[in-house]
Amino acid sequence: MWRGMAGAAILVGLMTLFLFALSCRNAGSAAQASAPLAFYPDIEPIIFENCAQPCHHPGGAGPFSLATYEDVRARARQIAVVTGKRYMPPWPPEPQKPPFLGERRLSGDQIERLRLWAEQGAREGKRPQNLVRSLPPEGWQLGKPDLILNLPKSFTLPAEGTDVFRNFVFQVPLSSPRYVRAVEILPGKKNVVHHANLLIDREQSSRRLDEQDPEVGFPGMDVILESSQFEPDSHFLFWKPGTPPSVEPAGMTWRLDPGTDLILNAHLQPSGKPEIIEPILGIYFSEEAPKFFPMLLQLEHDGALDIPPGGKDFVVTDEYPVPVDLDVLGVYPHAHYLGNIVEGWADLPDGRRQTLIRIHNWDLNWQAVYRYQEPVFLPRGSVIRMRFSYDNSADNVRNPNHPPQRVKAGNRSSDEMGHLWLQVLPKGGADQRIVLQETLMRARLGKYPNDFSAHFNLASVLQSRGRAREAIEHYRAALAVRSNALALNSLGTALQEVDQFEEAAACYRKALRLRPDYTDAHYNIGLLLLRAHQSERAIAHFEQVVRARPYDADAHNDLGSALFMQGRVQEAAVHFRTALRINPEHQNARDNLRLAEQRGR
Amino acid sequence: MNRLLLWLFALTQAFTLARGSGEQIELRDPEGRVVSPLRESDVRASVFIFTRTDCPISNRYAPELRRLYSKFAGRRIAFWLVYPGHKVSPAGIQAHLKEYAYPLPALQDPDHRLVKLTGVRVTPEVAVFAGSGAKAHLVYHGRIDDRFEDFGKSRPTATRHELEDVLQAILDGSPIATSEAPAVGCFIADLE
Numbered sequence: 022m023w024r025g026m027a028g029a030a031i032l033v034g035l036m037t038l039f040l041f042a043l044s045c046r047n048a049g050s051a052a053q054a055s056a057p058l059a060f061y062p063d064i065e066p067i068i069f070e071n072c073a074q075p076c077h078h079p080g081g082a083g084p085f086s087l088a089t090y091e092d093v094r095a096r097a098r099q100i101a102v103v104t105g106k107r108y109m110p111p112w113p114p115e116p117q118k119p120p121f122l123g124e125r126r127l128s129g130d131q132i133e134r135l136r137l138w139a140e141q142g143a144r145e146g147k148r149p150q151n152l153v154r155s156l157p158p159e160g161w162q163l164g165k166p167d168l169i170l171n172l173p174k175s176f177t178l179p180a181e182g183t184d185v186f187r188n189f190v191f192q193v194p195l196s197s198p199r200y201v202r203a204v205e206i207l208p209g210k211k212n213v214v215h216h217a218n219l220l221i222d223r224e225q226s227s228r229r230l231d232e233q234d235p236e237v238g239f240p241g242m243d244v245i246l247e248s249s250q251f252e253p254d255s256h257f258l259f260w261k262p263g264t265p266p267s268v269e270p271a272g273m274t275w276r277l278d279p280g281t282d283l284i285l286n287a288h289l290q291p292s293g294k295p296e297i298i299e300p301i302l303g304i305y306f307s308e309e310a311p312k313f314f315p316m317l318l319q320l321e322h323d324g325a326l327d328i329p330p331g332g333k334d335f336v337v338t339d340e341y342p343v344p345v346d347l348d349v350l351g352v353y354p355h356a357h358y359l360g361n362i363v364e365g366w367a368d369l370p371d372g373r374r375q376t377l378i379r380i381h382n383w384d385l386n387w388q389a390v391y392r393y394q395e396p397v398f399l400p401r402g403s404v405i406r407m408r409f410s411y412d413n414s415a416d417n418v419r420n421p422n423h424p425p426q427r428v429k430a431g432n433r434s435s436d437e438m439g440h441l442w443l444q445v446l447p448k449g450g451a452d453q454r455i456v457l458q459e460t461l462m463r464a465r466l467g468k469y470p471n472d473f474s475a476h477f478n479l480a481s482v483l484q485s486r487g488r489a490r491e492a493i494e495h496y497r498a499a500l501a502v503r504s505n506a507l508a509l510n511s512l513g514t515a516l517q518e519v520d521q522f523e524e525a526a527a528c529y530r531k532a533l534r535l536r537p538d539y540t541d542a543h544y545n546i547g548l549l550l551l552r553a554h555q556s557e558r559a560i561a562h563f564e565q566v567v568r569a570r571p572y573d574a575d576a577h578n579d580l581g582s583a584l585f586m587q588g589r590v591q592e593a594a595v596h597f598r599t600a601l602r603i604n605p606e607h608q609n610a611r612d613n614l615r616l617a618e619q620r621g622r
Numbered sequence: 623m624n625r626l627l628l629w630l631f632a633l634t635q636a637f638t639l640a641r642g643s644g645e646q647i648e649l650r651d652p653e654g655r656v657v658s659p660l661r662e663s664d665v666r667a668s669v670f671i672f673t674r675t676d677c678p679i680s681n682r683y684a685p686e687l688r689r690l691y692s693k694f695a696g697r698r699i700a701f702w703l704v705y706p707g708h709k710v711s712p713a714g715i716q717a718h719l720k721e722y723a724y725p726l727p728a729l730q731d732p733d734h735r736l737v738k739l740t741g742v743r744v745t746p747e748v749a750v751f752a753g754s755g756a757k758a759h760l761v762y763h764g765r766i767d768d769r770f771e772d773f774g775k776s777r778p779t780a781t782r783h784e785l786e787d788v789l790q791a792i793l794d795g796s797p798i799a800t801s802e803a804p805a806v807g808c809f810i811a812d813l814e
Binding site for chain 2: 084085094095096097098099102103106108109111180181183184212291292293294358384386418419420421423434
């Protein structure tokens, strides 16, 4: 018995010594040896700000609550370990200047306090009487949305298996274009949705993939969208656990058109039981048209991704010469499970290096959009660079292949990717995205001389800059790579600009053979036929257009014109009136209606 | 005097631990019945799976545990889900069993007696006793498989299946390759 007591005394002595050593190391910090730490007041502020408020509260994204002393006490050691490893709170980027918005990084002293508190028995202490803590409300954080979008049916995530990457198509029931200032994403079951990206599909190009899959949505880590107009993505629309929805700055709304689909690209993690996922989108409109035109720039070199099995440090790089002065507003790096060190930076004309992001130990699970506290200014002549390294060895436990296999780029989780997206805002008044896009596409052609989308996008840029003949060359180069309805239709419009109407009509007809329901091609060929006084044939095409786009005032006006030319005046008047109902400012429809009414009398 | 008794109690505990037998341990199932899981006769092995209703890593293992249960339960291997701590209520355990479709019988270990006997540290972690009654002895404790390497670091699928291999070895009468393997999960000591 005495022996036991002596043992205990020595133990106490050692503890005191140990604590003393600690308090010396953290001189001046809260980790004092004299009084053991207590939840109130030493621990609660750290937990509330970094854990409970963002995610770990009832109904929050965290898998359990840390909102009360009892909750935290029942995880004390676990909290000490996961904060000690800096796994929690999740904040992968290294510190940099300028810092990001909402950085959630514990100080060494805070981590030490959490460890010591757990070790000392996780005492409660006395809750201050005036302590008021409010947690985020359930549901919409930005208030009731102007438009709520639901899926036609829910998706059931299986109880087990590897992570699921699912894309959900939301159709937007709008009858006229609106400006959007914010989108709030309610991901459904927050505990199984790891992150979600929202993409704008202006050409309904994902609907077919959705229809081909018997379940709601379609699989894939990355989505490739088709677009025939130059309407580059300009905003990061993103959900990640614990980050409040972002409202666009003044003057930076974006346009949402009738017929546009929104695609939610979601990363889902099985929980052990089947989970019903019902994501909901809330759209907040603005009356204000955009005054500033940001653009998303993508650096990548997926074509160079060919990682040998066992390769521990495979590197992919890309660069973008900045053609105009611009501000970088945010950054979104993306790689899959082999990603290791992810870096983006700019080499400035004066030789300085500006870090944009650096993540050591990439973890797909915590991929996110990061916005800078202050915009990062890059003068013209800077070069933005990315450097991603990959670990395809068996030492990388996340390696999807066991044993490791040769891995190339692709959108399955067993494939790889390396993308660095930047949201940039060109300096100066006008919309300069087209300049950025031309540089981007020329850089892309440098990497991939036979790339369909590089030729196609460059052609679109050139066409919109009034260089139709150069555009035609690149459309043709794109079509030499593969036949495509969008490219045929666009080539048709470029040919019309240089008065090659016969060739243009041939393009539209070819496009319609590939996609008989392609509305734009119907519209374009309808116009050509109208111009050639073949109004009878034009009617059939315009009828297709108004069926697909009943809200399209121009199409109603054109259908009316074709009917009028056929002498079907009463029917024509109906369509002119419809056009005017949709757009009361439609001068052409107003003149046509007057004409029809005179003729009708 | 009180202190003396306490020390004696501690000594007995230590002795029990060293012997590695828990024949006399009595716990309650969620219906309130008293169960002596290691006194069961006629089993070739008993598997204790330590879990917690609100541990995400534990819960992700529910389908794998159902698979192992359906593979081995009919072959004279007893399975028990063990909920350490006194905070969880019998009704909470029953709701958890239903939510994750566990067909396994459950026990509550409010005073961590099974925890101490087996030396497990986290949920999910398993302890396997070979033999039954007085002959029951701990042959393995640790992870179910190697899917989780650390917090936030997991393999897409497990490459080693320690629990399954141990049970198969017992059935085959072959030697057991591993007696322990570190498990990753929620610390049981947080529930004291």
